Amino acid sequence: MAIVASLGGILVFIGLWMEGAPDQKSYTDVSGFRRAKQGWIILMVGISMEVIVAAVLAIKEGWNATQTAKMIANNDPFNKPISSIAASMHFKLKPTSRNDAPSEPQSATMIEFLEEDINRRTLNLGKFGVLYAHEVTPFEHTGNGIHDSGLVIELRVSPFNEADFVGSVIENNQPITPRLFMDRIRAFQCYLTFIKKESQILDGTAEVVINGTFRKEFQIYSQKTFKELSDWRTNGNGSYFYATNSLN
Numbered sequence: 001m002a003i004v005a006s007l008g009g010i011l012v013f014i015g016l017w018m019e020g021a022p023d024q025k026s027y028t029d030v031s032g033f034r035r036a037k038q039g040w041i042i043l044m045v046g047i048s049m050e051v052i053v054a055a056v057l058a059i060k061e062g063w064n065a066t067q068t069a070k071m072i073a074n075n076d077p078f079n080k081p082i083s084s085i086a087a088s089m090h091f092k093l094k095p096t097s098r099n100d101a102p103s104e105p106q107s108a109t110m111i112e113f114l115e116e117d118i119n120r121r122t123l124n125l126g127k128f129g130v131l132y133a134h135e136v137t138p139f140e141h142t143g144n145g146i147h148d149s150g151l152v153i154e155l156r157v158s159p160f161n162e163a164d165f166v167g168s169v170i171e172n173n174q175p176i177t178p179r180l181f182m183d184r185i186r187a188f189q190c191y192l193t194f195i196k197k198e199s200q201i202l203d204g205t206a207e208v209v210i211n212g213t214f215r216k217e218f219q220i221y222s223q224k225t226f227k228e229l230s231d232w233r234t235n236g237n238g239s240y241f242y243a244t245n246s247l248n
């Protein structure tokens with residue numbers, strides 16, 4: 001409303017200015033002309049003040065609206081710093097692909113989150129960059145002449161990293177939020193201590209839960225597990241696979 005009032009005042013001011021001050025020829029005496037000219041000047045000053053006040057109010061309204069929008073965005077849980085991350089995977093293997101799954105979680109069984117360009121990171125995820133298995137459950141299912149076997153793995157931050165660095169945006173050192181994680185993390189690499197190289201993974205899915213609320217899903221496509229060139233984990237036992245092309 002302040003903007004409309006300001007624009008209206010500006011238009012009136014311009015119109016009166018273009019019309020000009022009273023013409024002396026229209027008055028029979030000098031005093032009448034002077035009074036009319038003084039009245040015109042007062043009117044123009046009043047309109048100018050109205051325009052200025054309306055403009056100031058408009059600027060103030062815009063500033064207040066901007067601050068309110070910032071406050072709402074800052075209070076949005078989607079923009080709050082990450083405080084917890086957990087994940088679960090469910091994938092199928094060819095029956096001959098799996099060694100015996102451990103009865104106890106293996107500390108080196110883990111996933112590492114990756115951005116789209118693995119050579120140009122924008123996020124330092126700190127202790128949330130790698131999650132470790134705390135439960136590994138094999139499954140067998142037979143139905144309609146089809147036999148499926150595979151693993152369900154639950155992962156979380158290592159209990160030894162609870163007080164470690166929680167990460168930040170590399171370019172400005174700002175906290176990492178669920179929004180940034182959802183936008184920039186596009187894949188993860190999984191390392192399993194008990195899966196041999198070139199084991200055949202058929203398919204699967206994975207879900208990551210951020211701050212107990214926000215969920216990001218990944219697809220595990222058919223692939224063979226592989227070794228890294230420099231593998232320091234568990235004397236080179238185990239192998240890797242990828243969950244790529246995040247679903248959301």
